[in-house]
Amino acid sequence: KQEVTQIPAALSVPEGENLVLNCSFTDSAIYNLQWFRQDPGKGLTSLLLIQSSQREQTSGRLNASLDKSSGRSTLYIAASQPGDSATYLCAVRQGGSEKLVFGKGTKLTVNP
Amino acid sequence: EPEVTQTPSHQVTQMGQEVILRCVPISNHLYFYWYRQILGQKVEFLVSFYNNEISEKSEIFDDQFSVERPDGSNFTLKIRSTKLEDSAMYFCASNGNYGYTFGSGTRLTVV
Numbered sequence: 352k353q354e355v356t357q358i359p360a361a362l363s364v365p366e367g368e369n370l371v372l373n374c375s376f377t378d379s380a381i382y383n384l385q386w387f388r389q390d391p392g393k394g395l396t397s398l399l400l401i402q403s404s405q406r407e408q409t410s411g412r413l414n415a416s417l418d419k420s421s422g423r424s425t426l427y428i429a430a431s432q433p434g435d436s437a438t439y440l441c442a443v444r445q446g447g448s449e450k451l452v453f454g455k456g457t458k459l460t461v462n463p
Numbered sequence: 464e465p466e467v468t469q470t471p472s473h474q475v476t477q478m479g480q481e482v483i484l485r486c487v488p489i490s491n492h493l494y495f496y497w498y499r500q501i502l503g504q505k506v507e508f509l510v511s512f513y514n515n516e517i518s519e520k521s522e523i524f525d526d527q528f529s530v531e532r533p534d535g536s537n538f539t540l541k542i543r544s545t546k547l548e549d550s551a552m553y554f555c556a557s558n559g560n561y562g563y564t565f566g567s568g569t570r571l572t573v574v
Binding site: 383385387392393394395396397400440442448449450451452453454455456 | 469494496498504505506507508511513518519521552554556558561562563564565566567568570
């Protein structure tokens, strides 16, 4: 059974800092991995999708990497801003399945 | 940018009542899903729907739950007899070439 773990559970940084969020998964037979952002009481906004054959994806100040063999992904946020404050969720889609398995998220606070 | 639309945004219902949560997925997507998130917990998969039938479901999705695509645009989740533990945020999603797109959710409170 796939388990997804995100470390740290919470992170507080000053504005402008570069930071890394970590995601690990127990079963490396994944189809893809997706990073989402969730604001309090709101829905999930897709940030980046990495297919199992890819090593990384970039969008603006965000860069996500995938090391399938070691069961890890990282989300790198450059030059953090207060508007980046949110919970960041990692989710994996298993090969042969339609469902996403989510981690519990990392709650990021960027202080002005 | 195409969106997944969910209604209502909030629903309060009495225990034992039936509720229907509604979603309009992205029009050219073929797979549709329901997920839920109990306060403070992980987002959990409930069910996936493809070609007018359930393609996958979790152990949570028992006989009190059902899904339907009554027309070409709507996708609904029905909970027949709500329990207190059904209180959660329910998310609809659809899947395209760029991964999942989620709606903004319906917050269901069972009292």
